[in-house]
Amino acid sequence: MRNLLGLGFSSRSNFDTSYPDLDPRAFLDRLQKQRYVASTMLSGRPREAAVPELQSWANQVVERIDPAVAVTVEFDGDSNTFLIRLAKGARVLIFRLSQGQVHTDGREAECERTLNRKIKDLWNLI
Secondary structure (H helix, E strand, O other), rough: OOHHHOOOOOOOOOOOOHHHHHHHHHOOOOHHHHHHHHHOOOOOOOOOHHHHHHHHHHHHHHHHHHHEEEEEEEEEEOOOEEEEEEEOOOOEEEEEEHHHHHHOOOOOHHHHHHHHHHHHHHHHHO
């Protein structure tokens, strides 16, 4: 049998201390940090179950920009999209977010930019 100790294996474990990237504790710490950073989806819940989370998120965004705007969120099962309704006085603007936008990691910023733009579009409606 060949001696494998010179190939990055030690007699105590499968991890060589000369390679810090192979340390299981460091690997798990890095994985947890990546999971925290990557979990920026609007909701992990499917379909109608995601509506309360989206409603809360939309209310927070709208409150920062224009507290006079009312926002409602509904799920449309026919198109599998989330309908977001913005209303200010007699002006109403309705737009959709796809399930892909809502349930994909890293797209919260994109959805927030869309909502901000739609609020500004609502201001400019005649």
